[in-house]
Amino acid sequence: xxxxxxxxxVYNRAHIIGAVIEALLEQExxxxxxxxxxxxSTDNTREVVKSYPVKYIYQENRGPASARNRGFRESKGDIxxxxxxxxxxxxxxxxxxxxxxxxxxxxxxxxxxxxxxxQSLLSRLIHEExxxxxxxxxRFIRAFGSYNVAIRREVFEKAGGxxxxxxxxxxxxxxxxxxxxxxxxxxxxxxxxxxxxxHTENLFKYLxxxxxxxxxxxxxxxxxPDMIRGDDYTGLKDAIEIPVSxxxxxxxxxxxxxxxxxxxxxxxxxxxxxxxxxxxxxxxKRDPRYLIMAMLFFFRALVRAAGMMEGIVRFWLFxxx
Numbered sequence: 001x002x003x004x005x006x007x008x009x010v011y012n013r014a015h016i017i018g019a020v021i022e023a024l025l026e027q028e029x030x031x032x033x034x035x036x037x038x039x040x041s042t043d044n045t046r047e048v049v050k051s052y053p054v055k056y057i058y059q060e061n062r063g064p065a066s067a068r069n070r071g072f073r074e075s076k077g078d079i080x081x082x083x084x085x086x087x088x089x090x091x092x093x094x095x096x097x098x099x100x101x102x103x104x105x106x107x108x109x110x111x112x113x114x115x116x117x118x119q120s121l122l123s124r125l126i127h128e129e130x131x132x133x134x135x136x137x138x139r140f141i142r143a144f145g146s147y148n149v150a151i152r153r154e155v156f157e158k159a160g161g162x163x164x165x166x167x168x169x170x171x172x173x174x175x176x177x178x179x180x181x182x183x184x185x186x187x188x189x190x191x192x193x194x195x196x197x198x199h200t201e202n203l204f205k206y207l208x209x210x211x212x213x214x215x216x217x218x219x220x221x222x223x224x225p226d227m228i229r230g231d232d233y234t235g236l237k238d239a240i241e242i243p244v245s246x247x248x249x250x251x252x253x254x255x256x257x258x259x260x261x262x263x264x265x266x267x268x269x270x271x272x273x274x275x276x277x278x279x280x281x282x283x284x285k286r287d288p289r290y291l292i293m294a295m296l297f298f299f300r301a302l303v304r305a306a307g308m309m310e311g312i313v314r315f316w317l318f319x320x321x
Contacts, residue, residue, distance in 0.1 A: 002031040002098055004150065005077030008035055009084040010066030014043040021052045023088045030076045030097040037067040065162035065172040068146065072161060082158055084169075085145040087195040088116055096193035097150040107155035107185025108177070110144035111193030120205065123199035125293050128281050133233055134191065141189045142181060143231040146173035148195045151180070158183050163223075170209075170214035171280050174231070178224045207303045214304035218311025220272065231233070237273065245301035274298055 006024055010017055016186045017036070024034050034054040038045055040061030042309030046060040059070055072080055081097060083089060093111065112134050115127040146162075146169075152231060166172035200206040221228045230236065246269045251263040271294075278293035314320050 002079050002101065004029065004079045004080045004081050004094055005029045005033050005071075005075035006083060006094070007035045007068055007071035007075060008083055008085050008121055009039055009064040009071070009232045010041065010045055010049070011039045011061070011067075012041045012043045012045060014045045014048050017045055017085055018048050018052070019088055020085055021049070021054055023091075023093075024083075024321070025052070027089065027094045028092050029098055029206045031094060033075065033082070033120075035074055036072045037071045038065040039064065040049065055227075063164065063167040064146070065166050065240045066164045069161045069164065069250030072156060075153075078153055079150050080153060081150040082146050082148075083195055084157045084197070086116075086198045086225070087147050090114070090194045093115040093148075093193050093195060094150075095265065096190050097148075100150075100188040100190040100193070102188075103154070104154075104222075105184075105186050106150040106188045107159075107180050107183070108144060108149055109188045109190055109193070111148040111195065112189075112191045113148070114194045114196040116196035116198045117201060118198070120201040121289060122203060122296075123201055124184070124298055125290065126199045126206070128153050128285075128290065129277070129293065132219075132277060132281075137189045137191070137232055140186050141187065141232040142227075143177040143233055144187055146176075147197065148193065149173070153155065155180060155183065155185055164167055164178070166216060168212055168216065170213045171220040174220055174227075175223060178230075198214060209291055210300050211303045211307035215311040215314075218308055219315045231263065238262060241297065241301045242305045244273060246305050249302065270298070 008020065021034065021130060024031060036049045036054055036056050038049065038056065038058045040059065046056070046058065055074065057070060057074060059067065068082060079098065081094060097109050097111055100106060113127065113130050115123060117123045159176060162172045163175050166175065180187060230239065244266065248266050251266060274294040274297045278291045280288040281293065282288055
C-alpha cells in the first residue's frame with residue numbers, strides 16, 4: 001500500500017483548522033503522517049493544531065508555496081497529498097485519490113470540490129461555476145489546484161516543487177502542473193475525490209481574489225508562454241470576457257447619449273457570453289437568483305482586466321519576479 005503524507009499550509013485559520021484535521025484523521029485510507037505548516041500565523045492556530053496528533057511546523061510568513069515545500073522536505077510518504085486549510089476532506093478522499101495512480105505515467109492525481117458553506121448565495125454561485133468547469137474535465141487534465149492533489153514523491157522532486165516566487169495563493173499550482181507535464185508525466189482527474197471548500201462569502205473579498213489571480217497569471221504566462229491559450233480550467237471564454245466587458249463599459253456612455261450600432265452589437269455579444277450558464281443553472285435549480293451570476297461575471301472581468309494590467313507592467317515590462 002502506498003504511504004501518503006498529507007501537507008496543509010495554514011495561516012490564521014484557528015477557527016477551522018481543527019475541522020480540517022479531524023476529517024483527515026477519519027480517512028478510510030489512513031495517512032502515514034499529517035503535516036501542518038504554519039506560515040507565520042498571528043492567531044492561536046498553533047494551540048489548536050498542537051491539540052491533535054499531527055506534525056506541526058512553524059515558519060516566518062513566506063507564502064503557501066514555501067510552506068508546502070517545507071512540508072514536503074519534512075515528509076516521508078511515497079505520495080505527498082496537498083489540501084488547503086479551509087477544505088474538509090470526505091472520508092474516502094485519500095482512498096479515491098490513490099486509486100488514480102493506476103499507471104507509472106501518472107505523476108499526479110487531482111480531485112474536485114464540494115461546498116462547505118452552502119448557506120451563502122455567493123458561495124453557491126461560485127461553486128456552481130466550478131462544478132460546471134470540472135464537468136468538462138476528461139480522464140487526464142493539464143492543471144490541478146493545490147487544494148486537492150496527490151503527487152508522487154519522485155515526480156515532485158523532479159519537477160522542483162512549488163515555485164516560491166509566487167508569494168500568494170495564486171498560480172503556483174498551475175506552474176507546478178505545467179512543469180510536471182513537461183517532465184513527461186500525466187495528471188489524472190478523479191471527480192469523486194472530494195473536499196468541501198468554504199467559498200468566499202464576501203463580494204469585495206471575492207473580487208479582490210480575482211484581481212490577485214489575474215495579476216499572478218501574467219507571471220504564469222511569462223513563465224509558460226505556451227499555456228497562454230489556456231488549460232482545462234481556463235479557456236477562450238475567460239479570455240474573451242475581459243476585453244468585451246471593458247469595451248462595453250467604456251462605450252456605455254456613448255450608447256446612452258446617442259445610438260451606436262457597434263456598441264449595441266458589443267453589448268449583445270457580452271450578453272451571449274455571460275448569460276447562458278446562469279440561465280442553465282437557474283433552470284436546473286429552479287431558482288432565479290442564480291441569474292445574478294451574469295453580473296458577477298461582468299464585474300469579475302473588469303477586476304481581472306485591472307489585475308492583468310498590473311501584472312503585465314510588473315512581470316513583462318519591468319521584468320520583476
